[in-house]
Amino acid sequence: MRMPSPRLWIPPAAAGAAGVAVLAVLTATGAVEWVAAVQLLVLWGLALAVGLLLLVVRRVSRNVDRLGRRLEHYHKSAASEGGIAQRLESMNRMLRLVRDNDVPSLHADARKLGARLVEEQRGRFDRLTAHVTDQGRRDYQQQVAERELRDFVDPDRFMPALRGWAASPDVLCLLVEKIRERRPGLVVECGSGASSVWLGHALRRVGEGRLVALEHDERYAELSRDLVAAHGLADLVEVRYAPLRPWPPARDDAQAADERERQPWYDLDAIADLTGIDLLFVDGPPGGTAPLARYPAGPVLLPRCSPRAVVLLDDTIRKAEQETSDRWLADHPEFERVTVATEKGTHILTRK
Ligand SMILES: C[S@@+](CC[C@H](N)C(=O)[O-])C[C@H]1O[C@@H](n2cnc3c(N)ncnc32)[C@H](O)[C@@H]1O
Secondary structure, X not given: OOOOOHHHHHHHHXXXXXXXXXXXXXXXXXXXXXXXXXXXXXXXXXXXXXHHHHHHHHHHHHHHHHHXXXXXXXXXXXXXXXXXXXXXXXXXXXXXXXXXXXXXXXXXXXXXXXXXXXXXXXXXXXXXXXXXXXXXXXXXXXXXXXXXHHHHHOOOXXXXXXXXXXXXXXXXXXXXXXXXHXXXXXXXXXXXXXXXHHHHHHHHHHOOOEEEEEEOOHHHHHHHHHHHHHOOOOOOEEEEEOOEEEEOOOOOHHHXXXXXXXXXXXXXXXXXXXXXXXXXXXXXXOHHHOOOOOOOHHHHHHHHEEEEEEEEEEOOOOHHHHHHHHHXXXXXXXXXXXXXXXXXXXXXXXXX
């Protein structure tokens, strides 16, 4: 049991002693009767006790407040790190050591805590280093892929940037490789943009084939068309505006009523003339337009592919595109699939 702080007991003790002394003098000189002196002493003692109690309450409440603030602060930092219970326990232990004035144990605990914090920071630093290294490797791979693309298409003007909203250089390398190997007559791309220009240059380079790029957004259709024209590719690349319409189109009222089965996809009128597709690149419509935005490309366009066709589905790192590809294979067992670990994930489908 520790002695209470001297600041707490010295003032009331001194006041009590002073009161007793004054009363003793007054009684001895006959100024006050001893009975009255005892009564005054009791009153004095009571006043002192009340004052002391108020002092203790104020002090305890201040300490509780301080402890609350520290716990709140500690809880916040511990919550972000996990291990709240462990941290609270170690803090409690340190508070006990402070209370018991156990300096050696406090010192040992502080060293342990410091070592743990260093370990945590090291873990964070290692994770950050791994992330930066990985990102650097990915960037380098895309730079190499873009360099190979440039070497092949040998463009005579500035090329539109890839990655981000546009396809990445690695998937374009796969497409250009198919163009070089297979010399497709008809290439169809779902989703126009930078890739339409790169693919157009590749077709120009091999000297045969044409590209039809479907685009659901009128503004982007115009932008892509301008880009294609600026690259002198309008004779090879057609950017075709194909607004999204409910799919499959309702054949009767009963089917029209079942909206759950329907989702938007490119206007079928816009693809009516597309048969014998040799290379199909499915990179649209964008994911936000429907849960399985690209699924209809399978039932609509796979039957329109030539026997030697190659189909590339981009963004298969996403669950929706994985499910799309699974469904295509289930619906069309005549196709087989190869998975390529490109930046955004690519599935390549060919006939068995
Ligand atoms: C996944 S992106 C890919 C488009 C294209 N295959 C490419 O790689 O460049 C699909 C959609 O992006 C939109 N888009 C086209 N040009 C764009 C641009 N300059 N900026 C932002 N989005 C664009 C179009 O609506 C397009 O259908």
